[in-house]
Amino acid sequence: MTLEELEQIVAARASAAPEDSWTAKLLSKGPEKVAEKFGEEAIEALIEAVKGDAQGLTSEAADVLFHLLVMLHSRGVSVADVMTELAARQSRSGLAEKASRSE
Template sequence: MSLAALAETIARRKGADPDKSWTARLLASPEMAAEKFGEEAVEAIIEAVKGDRDRLVSEAADVIYHLLVMCAVNDITLADIERELERRSAQSGLAEKAARDQKSRG
């Protein structure tokens, strides 16, 4: 499933019955959505450190799904995130960090 299709499924779950949809349950509770994202991120870190490829693929999918749900709770769409990534693509990560460090030094 593409990220765009997943984001659409998540958006369609707004207002759905929380007893019938895990997504709807998370969308109804900003705290739970954020907490679940944090839990899944930690689980992915553990698998990355252990070097278990299959488990990391599974946990990475959990992380991406829960990130999109947490963003949807805050009315942030995949298109919003893609726009931000596009803005960053004009510059390398190291150049961006150097510019940020220089700005904070004044």
């Protein structure tokens, strides 16, 4: 599965009735709640990474990716937008790119 395919799944679920779809129910609570859920999933992934639990990390990373796409959807940001940003950064080293954000 690609991120674009997952983005399509999120969009399809977002258009469902909140009583029929977890994604639609979460989105109905607003972008702030969606961001909070993404944060919760990210923390759970961090915990699994620190524990060294590869299977747990794999599972939580899947949740992180899914909820990242839900969060992007909630704010009208596409995977293509993110990939364009990443492509633009490829012309600079990671250190130079990070330094430019600090200015």
